[in-house]
Amino acid sequence: MKFTKKQILVSNVTCRVLIALVGGYILSSLSAILIALLLPGDKINSIITGLMLSFVIYTVTVIVVFTTKTTLRAGAIVFSLCTLMYFFYHYLNGITV
Amino acid sequence: MKSTFRQSMAWLHTWAGFTFAWLLFFIFITGSLGYFENEIDRWMKPEIVVVNETIDxxxxxxxxxxxxxxxxxxxxxxxxxxxxxxxxxxxxxxxxxxxxxxxxxxxxxxxxxxxxxxxxxxxRDTSGGETLYRLHYNLHYVPIVVGYLLTSLASLFMLIGLVTGVIIHKKIFIEFFTFRSGKGLRSWLDIHNVFSVLPLPFHLMITYSGLILLMGISFSPVIDATYGEGRKLHRQFYDVSQTENKRFDTTNIPAVDLSLSTVLLDAKQRYKNNNISFLGVIDRSPNNNTEQMGFEVWLDGSEGIEFATLITYRVVNGQVQIEESIGKKYSAGKVYDVLEHLHEGLFAGPYLRWLYFISGLLGAAMIASGMIIWVKKRQKNSTRLINLIDRVNAAVIIGLPIAIAAYFWSNRLLPLEMVNRGAWELHSLFIVFTMCICFCLVSRPAKAWKNMLWLAAAIYAFLPIGNMLTTEHSLLSSAQEGDWLMLGFDVSVLVFASCFAVAAALFKKEHIAPEHTSEISKKPHPELGT
CATH class of the missing domain: 3.10.450 (Nuclear Transport Factor 2; Chain: A,)
Structure with missing residues (x-):
């Protein structure tokens, strides 16, 4: 089965939008959680700092996803960062709990 | 995405802006009206008797x-x-x-x-200014959480649009002083820059602080993971983060004499320079037992962007004690407060309030000009879809102000004894908005724009006359009685009417200028991206 140029473009854009929005949300949530856990000082302060920075991280992620050369690479970057953070979060929890 | 960074950003700017443009326009317009919430409220309750002289x-x-x-x-x-x-x-x-x-x-x-x-x-029963400005984050007909999430998502797109907009403009400072009129698309791009660059700090502040205000909902998984899951724990999280530091003081009031009038006299003595804005009794008991009651005194005015001071009188161990809050305990709470106060602008005096309002309207104008540019760039090979979008643009950009005017009209025209009158005022807003969209869908775009502009001019111009005929408030009587809020509203409405009329008169029938569009398309320009 062969795809037309237009079909490839449309699927590429759809993938990127999904990576940017869904991946960006997961990435920024995870980094907010990590910031909240890792920052020294009061817990409330760290959580709110994490939350406030999450929008900056979200925006930067979206920009990175749309500047990366190929869609595959953009997906790989976001996916690997999410996985790394996810495991790091569990590793931290394992120690603190 | 594209071959260069800047081209990718131009693409992102175009589409991030386009996706939620109509919703964002709605948010900016209704949100801006929130800066005059009290003033609109006064206009919508014309029966209120205002106090002109200082009274004891x-x-x-x-x-x-x-x-x-x-x-x-x-x-x-x-x-x-x-x-x-x-x-x-x-x-x-x-x-x-x-x-x-x-x-x-x-x-x-x-x-x-x-x-x-x-x-x-x-x-009269009215929805007033409060319900009008709340539209900008609850979107009225949808469940409240859906409203919060949709507005948060739209604001995120706005933030992306702003950041990418800054990136694609190399000469951001020079472009601010550039306006080339009568050149079709080129002029629209110039005006888009002016609307964006001049109030850029405001746009960034309002978008980011808006996101922050709703972050507990949009990023609730983060609170789940760090503080605890469930509604109750979330509530506790907000309460703890808003904890205030308090200062305590004792008074000479004997505990048996504690009442609103003694509190009023004591507060007047303590704060000679401040006026009192609220008096309150909390935890009242029917048997008038002052032991548990709290007496609140709110002072008028604000310090910096902080709200006016609140002092509470209570009986503690047989003695009357004053409790005064002196700022938030956590620095996060302080930062959050700053952003919230900046967003709401409650501290602003009349001049700053107008600046807030105008900046908000400039934001709406930025979005509107962006929408127009999007259409103009695609009009050469005008497809049915582009034409449709052009029509909806006219319906939203001009239709929304018309719908808001209809909201004001309904306040004066709906029968006073009507059941759910307040709710019907809002229904009228959305009914007229829908009618505007229908009207634009069936007429040719150029005609739709022009007719809508004239309609907006008329509906605003007649509003003070409608006010005069249905209530005893006319421009003249408001001026004579010193009812500045009523007068201010009526005059502002006339100013809006003349703006719409000027726009309608200047509007050229062929609002596409083909010769200029083709000229630009020869020279690649970063803004034109795709």
Missing amino acids: DVEVFNLAKQQLNTLASHADKWYIAYPTTRDPFIKISWLALANAELGISKQWHEEYLDPYTGNITPT
């Missing part, structure tokens, strides 16, 4: 207390609002507790007092 605090108190005693003897909370510059009238409000026997749920009531007779002034 104790006298106000006596009038209000008399009414509260008869109307709200069993209420849990009492508040007396003193006349201020933004609300020049006396208002009493109370929280009636739920009563299972009578089938009453816990509810706030409010009434306005005639300062000269002390009687209650009956006011």
